[in-house]
Amino acid sequence: MDSLNDNEGGLVEALKELNDLKIAFDQHAIVSIADADGLIICCNDLFCQMTQYSREELLGQTHHILNSGYHSDAFFQELWKDISSGKVWRGEICNRAKNGELYWVEATIVPFLGNDGKPVKYIAIRTDITQRRLAESRIYQLAWHDSLTGLLNREFLFKELAKTIDDSPGSHEYGALILLDIDHFKDINDLMGHDLGDKLLRQVGQRLQSLAHGNEVVSRFGGDEFMILVTELGSDSQSALDQAVNLAEQIRLALGATFYINGLQIHCTCSIGLVVFDDANNNKTELVKHADMALYRAKEQGRNRVSVFDKQLQNQVLNRSILRQDLQQALRNKEFYVHYQVVVDKTLSPRGFEALVRWQHPTRGTLGPADFICLAEENGLIIPLGQWVLETACKQLVEWSKDSSTASLLLSVNVSAMQFADSRFVTSVRRILQRTGVNPSLLRLELTESVFLSDVEKNILKMNEIKELGVQVALDDFGTGYSSLQYLKRLPLDLLKLDSSFVRGLPENSEDVAITTTIIALAHSLGLRVVAEGVETEAQFNHLVELGCDLFQGYWLGRPLSVQNAVVFNPTSL
Structure with missing residues (x-):
């Protein structure tokens, strides 16, 4: 009897333990049991809560x-x-609740086998991992997507490019990289604010995404640059190139259409470089570099265009790279010199000169500013080079002051936007004036309109500081940039330089005549004199005189020459 009582007590205790385990299990696990046909025959409360369905x-x-x-x-x-087949299955499953919401579970499904070895029931034990999956999704989003535009980022594109290359050996399947940036995006940011610039980038991303048809990876590469990886262009090289160029042109046209932001109409263009590749040219670093080379050429050719990489371009870029390295040594090796181009009045009397820098390259001969000024701006050499030109010009003015025939000549020196933006610019001008002892009223600094694209008020103050030194200030290439009459009347200028693009069509082109007439009248109304650049014919000169232009410069009057030849100006030879 005692033994029977002990067995009953043990059974009760075991049942209690099982019940406790079931309660604990139900609090943690999402459980359902299905019969051999997969029909649900039992489920716990957590399963009902998770699925939003009642047990019934x-x-x-x-x-x-x-x-x-x-x-x-x-x-x-x-x-x-x-x-x-009797195996236990483990894995992650995405389900949909009754209310339509998705949720994720980590599931273990255990088959219970009958005497014949076949499953008679299946018990599924699940854990809710929805929050973990959401966190992973957010991490993925942060890791592989651009936070501003929501597009894929450059890291993801590089990963996909590497995968495309790794998957392509022997396939002869072509792909393409398209690299683009927004023309003059910095100006948009500076003039309209970074908030508008960010909104523009988002809309650019949306337009690019709308042009993707499934075999493109659209990414924001950084700043205002975007890159598109295009795959599955077939095995014919010409067809692949045609498809890539067609897409690039679609992109160019799409981004050229008006953007509407904050109630404003924003007009912009883009420059595009592309490279087509197959399994024969599969170095991803080189491919990106080639796309960048093509993009650079598109900008050089005037922007708002598509440029395709080729071997000739690679040679040009290589030469440019070598020239950039040579430029680092050129100033130290005293390879630069200055030529002077005469500026005359309507009687053809010399009133001054413009100092124009030249580079006597040891192997390439004489190079003009167009060959190296952009490179000098890229590597920062433009600041010391500009200072050297300015000091050379001031020393020349001092020399001219010793001769009564040249003592009254003015000398103009070009100042780049980067040089003017340097915080030490005014100080460097002051020191050069003091060091050379030049009469500052005979020195004229020529600024381009791009100087006034950003921080106009600060730049006006800087111009006033220059004027206080006694130096004249001119606005170069007037009419080709971003002139605003609102600011023009506030600028402490002495002179406007009429760009040669308006002089070229005189006197036949009625539009050029109208523009030139207006600019001269505007300048005179502001108390400014006008220099016409690019005078190449007597007809142009005579017409400009009739329009009231004050000063003239161009090849018909005199080419840039050494100082010895420049001052020997003979108007009777014209």
Whole structure:
């Protein structure tokens, strides 16, 4: 009897332990049990809470009631194949609750086998991992997407490019890289604010995404640069090139259409470089470099265009790179010198000169500013080079002051936007004036309109500081940039230089005549004199005199010459 009582007590204790385990299990795990046909025959409260279905709605149903559509049919076929053969299945499943919300579970499905070795029941034990998956999704978004535009980022594009290259050996399948940036985006940022610039970048991203058809990876490369990886262009090189160029042109036209932001109409263009590749040229670093070379050429050719990389371009870039390296040594090796181009009045009397720098390259001969000024701006050499030209010009003025025939000549020196923006610019001008002892009223600094694209008020103050030194200030290439009459009347200028593009069509082109007439009248109304650049014919000179232009400069009057030849000006030879 005692033994029977002990057995009963042990049974009660065991049942209690099982019940406690069940309670604890139900608090943590999402459990359902299905019969051999997959019909739900039992489920706990957490399963009902997670699925949003009542127990009555679930019993007798298969788990298909929770199908989210995320997984393929093959996924479930493989799962069923495993458990129906008696194997335990473990994995992650995305389900859909009754209210339509998706949720993720980590599931273990255990088949219970009958005497014949076949499953008679399946118990599925699940853990909710929705928050973990969301966190992983957010991490993925941060890791592979651009936070501003939502586009994929450069790291993802590089990963996809590497994958494309690795998958392509022997396939002879062509792809393309398209690299673009927004022309003069910095000006948009400076003039209209970074908030508007950011909104423009988002809309650019949206337009690029709308042109993708499935075999493109659209990414923001950084700043205002975007890159598109295009795959599956076929095995014919010409067809692949045609497809890539066609897409690039679609992009160019799409980004050239008006943007509407904050009630404003924003007009911009883009420059595009592209390179086509196959398994024969599969170095991803080189491919990106080639796309960048093509983009640079598109900018050099006037922007708002598509440029395709080729071997000739590679040679040009290589030469440019060598020239950039040579430029580093040129100032130290005293390879620069200055030529002087005469500026005359309407009687053809010399009134001054413009100092124009030249580079006597040791192997390439004489190079003009167009060959190296952009390079000097890229590597920062423009500041010491500009200072050297300015000091050379001041020393020349001092020399001219010793001769009564040249003592009253003015000398103009070009100042780049980067040089003017340097915080030490005014100080450097002051020191050069003091060091050389030049009469500052005979020195004229020529600024381009691009100087006034950003921080206009600060630049006006800087111009006034220059004027206080006694130096004259001119606005170069007037009419080709971003002149605003609102600012023009406030600028402490002495002179406007009429750009040669308006002089070229005189006197035949009626539009050039109208523009030139207006600019001269405007300048005179502001108390400014006008120098016409690019005077190449007597007819142009005579017409400009009739329009009231004050001073004249161009090849018809005199080419840039050494100082010895420049001062020997003979108007009777014209």
